[in-house]
Amino acid sequence: MNRVGLERKVLSENDRLAATLRDRFETHNVLCANLISSPGAGKTTLLERTLENLNPHARVAVLTGDIQTENDARRLRRFGFPVRQITTGGTCHLDARMIERGLEEWALDELEMLFIENVGNLVCPSSYDLGEAAKIVVLSVAEGEDKPLKYPSIFFKSELMVLNKVDLLPYVPFDIAAAEENARRVHPGIEIIRVSCARRMGLGAWMAWLGARREKMLNARAAVV
Amino acid sequence: MNRVGLERKVLSENDRLAATLRDRFETHNVLCANLISSPGAGKTTLLERTLENLNPHARVAVLTGDIQTENDARRLRRFGFPVRQITTGGTCHLDARMIERGLEEWALDELEMLFIENVGNLVCPSSYDLGEAAKIVVLSVAEGEDKPLKYPSIFFKSELMVLNKVDLLPYVPFDIAAAEENARRVHPGIEIIRVSCARRMGLGAWMAWLGARREKMLNARAAVV
Numbered sequence: 001m002n003r004v005g006l007e008r009k010v011l012s013e014n015d016r017l018a019a020t021l022r023d024r025f026e027t028h029n030v031l032c033a034n035l036i037s038s039p040g041a042g043k044t045t046l047l048e049r050t051l052e053n054l055n056p057h058a059r060v061a062v063l064t065g066d067i068q069t070e071n072d073a074r075r076l077r078r079f080g081f082p083v084r085q086i087t088t089g090g091t092c093h094l095d096a097r098m099i100e101r102g103l104e105e106w107a108l109d110e111l112e113m114l115f116i117e118n119v120g121n122l123v124c125p126s127s128y129d130l131g132e133a134a135k136i137v138v139l140s141v142a143e144g145e146d147k148p149l150k151y152p153s154i155f156f157k158s159e160l161m162v163l164n165k166v167d168l169l170p171y172v173p174f175d176i177a178a179a180e181e182n183a184r185r186v187h188p189g190i191e192i193i194r195v196s197c198a199r200r201m202g203l204g205a206w207m208a209w210l211g212a213r214r215e216k217m218l219n220a221r222a223a224v225v
Numbered sequence: 226m227n228r229v230g231l232e233r234k235v236l237s238e239n240d241r242l243a244a245t246l247r248d249r250f251e252t253h254n255v256l257c258a259n260l261i262s263s264p265g266a267g268k269t270t271l272l273e274r275t276l277e278n279l280n281p282h283a284r285v286a287v288l289t290g291d292i293q294t295e296n297d298a299r300r301l302r303r304f305g306f307p308v309r310q311i312t313t314g315g316t317c318h319l320d321a322r323m324i325e326r327g328l329e330e331w332a333l334d335e336l337e338m339l340f341i342e343n344v345g346n347l348v349c350p351s352s353y354d355l356g357e358a359a360k361i362v363v364l365s366v367a368e369g370e371d372k373p374l375k376y377p378s379i380f381f382k383s384e385l386m387v388l389n390k391v392d393l394l395p396y397v398p399f400d401i402a403a404a405e406e407n408a409r410r411v412h413p414g415i416e417i418i419r420v421s422c423a424r425r426m427g428l429g430a431w432m433a434w435l436g437a438r439r440e441k442m443l444n445a446r447a448a449v450v
Binding site (some may be wrong): 038039040066067068071090092119120121122123124140142143144146147149150151152153165167168171172174198216 | 263264265291292293294296315317344345346347348349367368369371372374375376377378392393396397398423433441
């Protein structure tokens with residue numbers, strides 16, 4: 001009983017911090033995207049492809065989370081954008097406090113987009129609001145088409161499913177129509193983009209989605225102000 | 226502060242239950258293996274191949290965990306062995322209490338081997354002892370060779386790493402020597418078996434490992450009694 005009570009308290013403290021972060025992102029017109037997937041589904045590679053496709057003057061930054069190692073930050077820094085690694089030391093998800101600390105040395109008014117790469121875990125990160133405008137779930141075709149039904153929370157909460165590694169479709173038992181139907185069964189409004197980050201396929205649609213999503217945020221804000 | 230204290234209390238309650246389960250498994254000469262991996266690394270397919278390779282009179286049972294759906298139990302029941310699904314309803318790991326309940330209708334003295342398929346999650350299940358004789362981590366070559374360094378706890382605690390989907394090696398950027406070196410850097414004594422469950426490769430070594438592991442357990446017990 002105590003455990004449930006405390007979990008609620010921890011989550012509501014996180015929600016309070018996340019609301020503050022969301023305010024800050026909106027005030028500074030920063031689109032914040034929270035990328036979530038299983039280990040090895042391709043979040044870091046998707047970010048590598050994103051950064052290499054951006055105008056080098058784009059005002060974009062990345063916070064990348066892992067339990068151990070600085071590997072991902074090293075991979076992502078090659079593209080010249082600001083990148084910080086958040087090493088959780090065992091914790092299975094990022095929380096709003098970690099994001100707040102990760103942002104400490106950055107001026108939000110110098111950014112237009114912030115990517116958060118969550119810890120590789122299809123379960124726990126879905127419970128922690130980070131103040132993001134959008135959660136994005138990355139699913140690899142090597143994982144199987146049943147995953148949206150087995151891990152419904154993250155598919156329900158994500159605006160977009162990026163279906164990665166489609167170059168492997170000839171070699172794996174993966175029914176792509178069933179995968180998309182399963183995602184839509186959990187979340188009828190979910191958008192879906194098929195990509196292969198390894199083979200640089202489908203990335204135009206992904207870059208266009210990001211641009212349109214930031215426009216949408218700016219327009220929504222203009223309508224309010 | 227409270228949170229850490231409570232987490233310890235929950236874990237120590239789990240440890241107490243797990244110790245009771247371990248006693249029961251040992252008393253009845255049941256080898257219990259706890260399979261852990263990311264979502265979609267191939268735990269269920271490995272179990273399908275295992276059950277189809279067993280003598281139909283083998284006294285083997287499976288407890289299979291998922292957040293939602295009974296899909297895995299349906300897949301595994303086709304082989305005629307007793308299978309029960311544990312649906313956690315959101316919880317990111319199995320715990321010893323769920324195993325205790327899962328076993329309620331089975332007589333342990335009618336079993337020689339129990340497989341537990343954990344929730345697909347490379348992080349949280351490593352913290353929960355289920356009374357198993359051995360944890361086994363399944364890593365798919367589609368996930369990348371850096372995973373043992375990024376998720377060290379489960380590789381440190383597993384006796385065996387089953388490296389699955391080796392049939393995909395020609396199509397994915399995966400350095401198999403580096404993956405094995407990374408696993409051994411975290412856990413020098415870890416055993417490694419390469420398989421492709423989809424193509425039925427390497428399964429002889431896996432079945433032999435299971436047989437040898439049960440022998441080892443029986444011999445250790447004979448030495449004590």
